[in-house]
Amino acid sequence: MRSDFQHVLVRRESGVLTIVMNRPQVLNAINDLMVQELIEIVEETARDGEIRCVVLTGAGRAFGAGQDLSVFASTPADEYGSAVREHLQAYHRLIMGIQQLPQPVIAAIHGVATGVSLNIALACDLRIAAGDARISEAFARIGLVPDGGGAYFLTRLLGSAKALELALLAEEISGVEAERIGLVNKCVPLSELEKAVSALARRLAAGPTRTYGLIKQLFHASQDQDLVAVLQLEGEFQSRAVKTADHREGVQAFLQKRPPRYSGK
Known part of the structure; x- marks a missing residue:
């Protein structure tokens, strides 16, 4: 993977790929180039078997301020x-690229996380927020509907009533409140965010990566299916999971009463 992106930083360490949206001077507001760079990184990550966990965050003092509205300033009405x-x-x-990644994806949210930036975080598998997080579906403030999958993710995470409340009122909520209502998995003090995300990413990177991918597929598919389906x-996915090297290693480790050493295969 190349590293000469203009608005995104990438770093790899011990199977973890960290993607940093990098326009701190505008709170990482997303322009056309940034979204194209993110797409390139995500799609290449899907093909990279050495990457076993992904972290998405923002540079500076924010996760992301949503769409850079100046992009449309010169567009005729x-x-x-x-x-x-x-x-x-x-x-x-x-x-769709984030949702379909075979690796688990963590969003590390600090400062402002609003608009489409927030909805990109909601597309991730897990979310850890800092205590200073200021989270909002701000679209209604400027007469827009939530995009970037906001209606889909919010209703499934929170239920329709709470999702509509966040979308209609467009009010900010804190990281603590986001954890309370289930929008994020955990809220930690800002000083502990990097440590908490790193620990979770290392744990996931040491796990059965192919099985994680199957779990993601199963859970995503189950949201729109009845019980019979x-x-x-689950029978189809389980038949694939039992053929993995990590399943065999997990069984051996259990029988031998030792920690498993997963290879991600």
Whole structure:
């Protein structure tokens, strides 16, 4: 993977790929180049068997301030609608790429996390927020509907009533409140965020990566299926899981009463 991105930083360590949205001067507001760079990184990550966990975060004092609205400043009014629809196709490709990654993905949220930046975090598998997080579905403040999958993720994480409350009122909530309502998995003090995310990422990177991918597929599919269909899917995925080297290692480790040494295969 190349490292000469203009608006995104990447670093690899011990099977963990950290992706840092890097426009701190504008609170990591997303422009066209940043979203294209994120898509390239995510799609290459999906093909890289050496990456076993992904962390997504923002540089400086924010996770992300949403879409950089200056992108559309020069768009003629009669072309605005079509320009936005075309623009959203890139976000949709990114969101689907994150959802379909075979590796577990952690969003590390600090400072502002609003608009489409927040919804990108919601597409991740796990979210850890810092105590200073300021989280909002801010679209209604400027007369827009949530995009980037916001309606999909919010209703499934929170239920329709709470999801509508966040979308309609567009109020900020803290990291502590986000944990209380289930929008993030955990909230920690800002000084402990990097340590907490690193520990979780290392734990996941040492786990049965292919099985994690199957678990993700099963859970995503189950959201739109009835019980009969989910039971059939779990049989299909389990038949694939039992063929992995990590399953065999897990059984051997259990029988030998030792910690497993997973290879991610």
